[in-house]
Amino acid sequence: NSPAAPAKPRISVIGTGYLGTTHAVCMAELGYDVIGLDVDAAKLDLLRAGTVPFFEPGLPELLTKVQGGGRLRFTDSYAEIAQFADVHFVCVGTPQRKGELAADLQYVEAAFSSLAPHLDRKVLVVGKSTVPAGTAVRMEQLLASQAPCKDVELAWNPEFLREGFAVQDTLHPDRLVLGVRTEWAEQQLRAVFAPMIESGTPVVLTDFATAELVKVAANSFLATKISFINAMAEVCEATGADVTKLAEAIGHDARIGRRFLNAGLGFGGGCLPKDIRAFIARAQELGVDQAVSFLHQVDAINLRRRARVVDLGQELLDGSWTDRRVAVLGAAFKPDSDDIRDSPALDVAAAIGRRGANVLVYDPQALDNARQLYPDLQYAASAEDAVRDADLVMLLTEWREFRDMSPERIGTLVRRRNIVDGRNVLDPAQWRAAGWVYRALGRQ
């Protein structure tokens, strides 16, 4: 005799990072009353003042709008959100554990342990964080043992948003995956996501383990596709073939598809690398490590591209980095983001810095984050400042601003016209015509 889903459930979002802030703002945009909770006081101060603490196109405007409408506020009090909300979304981080492949679940455990003792009426707790299969069952047991109300239910609802497209992906997802135990939990989630479901978003209804696995399977597939084309790039380099033509040609096959077939410096960020590693670790625990052993190769191919870019640069500098001025264009792990977690660009910048180069890094959005993680690198205020007097320019994150650079204009600023296009986004003919020595991954 469970209560029916409230017509307009009140929502809390626990963990207001990239995922949680976006989710909280978008839920408020859908018309819900929302509270976001975090343990990071500085982040809460920024959010309360209407500032999104990271770069995400469209999100600041939406935050201002929903805050102005009084539909979103922020707190650090678990007691407050427990009293307020009917549905709690857990969006805390699950980074890679230091020195191991496995995911660090301490933040998920802390969030559930902090919330549970305050739950004195039937509510739904929804895990959104990316977690190893089996975590939901453990969190369900935690709720059962620590929540005063014995009817609290759990659901798992993995998130697929892409940084840079987070608002669009949250409001118009490709699909909703609802991992639930009961019809009641399903009803609550269908009520929350009603605007998306009514506009045709497919719903995949499933159990906890499948919901958890869907997310890591999706990321494993995407990582594999990138590493596949990068493996082909290695073969192209050995044969004189051109991987960009190869990708175009195989991409015309609808069974393969062109997307995620961009050969280059490979993937990074706060999701793909740690998710495939956590998957390997979990598969080992489950005794099915052979099933995902290919992911070791996916990871290794990906990391080899970083070393290859360093080699390409060194060839252009006649074998030595010592005291050479190198402009690194890009610090974020991908364009339209300020996220530098496991950034290939910064990894390469640090590697050539260690080899004795004078590296100057520029990125349109990620410099503050980069400075914190790599205080020993030098940073420039603009792309033009970065390339001035450079012996080598390395394009390592494909921001629009870099794709649109004029080889003639940049050519007047540098000392030597050497460029490594680490993302295969420039037109080699155009750059060579302007007198540049152009090198890229997987092509001559």
Ligand code: NAD
């Ligand atoms: P993040 O590091 O940006 O945010 C995590 C937030 O949780 C931080 O603000 C942190 O202060 C807060 N936090 C930590 N412990 C807490 C606690 N006990 N109580 C309340 N808040 C706490 O991480 P993120 O990128 O938003 O990722 C969160 C989860 O979402 C991860 O599992 C990630 O794999 C998954 N995910 C992320 C994305 C993405 O694009 N960033 C996409 C899909 C899924």
